[in-house]
C-alpha cells in the first residue's frame with residue numbers, strides 16, 4: 001500500500017471511530033499530515049483535554065502519552081508505538097529524585113516536562129522549555145533543584161543568576177550531537193543565516209545562538225522573522241516542517257545527526273494498527289500517581 005493510500009485509510013478510520021490523533025513536532029511529515037494536532041508535549045496535552053473525542057492516539061514518546069492521560073483521565077489514551085520512550089526521561093526515576101531531595105532539603109524541586117509520571121509525583125513544579133525561565137523566576141525560593149536536563153538547567157542558570165540552581169545529571173542524546181565545531185562550520189557556509197537553537201543543546205551552542213527557545217518558539221521565530229536564512233539547532237524534523245511551511249525561506253541543519261530515533265520509531269502502520277486494535281498500548285496510571293503528578297503540572301499552570 002502506498003503512503004497516500006494508508007493515510008486515507010487512517011483518515012477514514014478516524015472519522016468512523018471518532019478518534020483524535022496527536023503528533024509531536026518531531027514526528028515525520030507523513031504522520032503530521034494525518035494528525036488533528038501537532039505541537040510540543042504540553043501543547044498536545046492541552047489540545048487533548050479540549051478535544052470532544054473520547055479516544056486519543058499519541059504519536060510521540062511515552063512521557064507525552066502519560067501527560068495526556070494525567071490531564072484527561074476520562075479519555076482513553078493510546079501510545080501508538082509502545083517501544084517509543086524518551087532516553088532523557090528514563091535517566092531519572094523516583095528514587096533518584098527522592099534521594100536528591102534528602103540531600104538538598106529546603107530546595108524547590110523543578111522537573112522538565114520530559115519526565116515520567118512517577119518522577120513528577122516527587123517534584124514540586126514542572127516546566128516546559130518555553131515556560132521554564134518565567135516559572136522559576138516566580139518561585140519564591142531561591143534554591144532550586146532542577147532535573148533531568150543539565151543543558152536546559154545551565155541555560156536557566158545563565159538566565160536567572162539570582163537563583164541557586166543545582167542540576168541533576170541528565171540530558172537529551174539528540175541535542176548534544178551538535179557542538180562548537182558544527183556552529184563554526186555551518187556559520188562559515190551560511191554567513192547570513194541566524195542560528196536558532198533549543199536549550200537542550202550544549203551551552204557552547206546555545207551561547208552562540210541568535211535565538212534560544214522551544215521547538216514551538218523556534219518555529220514561530222522562523223515564521224515571523226524578517227530573516228530569510230536559518231540554521232536550525234534542534235531535531236531535524238523541525239527543519240523539514242519549516243521548509244514545508246515557509247517555502248520562501250532557507251533552512252540549514254546545525255548537524256544532520258540531530259535525529260531522535262525514538263521519535264522516529266512511530267510509523268503510519270503503527271497508527272493504523274493502533275486504530276484497529278492490533279497494536280499500540282493504552283496508557284493506564286494509578287489514580288494516586290496521576291493526582292500527584294497532576295499537582296506538579298497544576299503548579300506549572302498556576303505559575304506560568
Ligand code: SF4
Pocket residue numbers: 061085086087088089114172173174175235260261262263
Ligand atoms: S529529542 Fe531528546 S528529549 Fe526529545 S524525545 Fe528524543 S531523546 Fe527525548
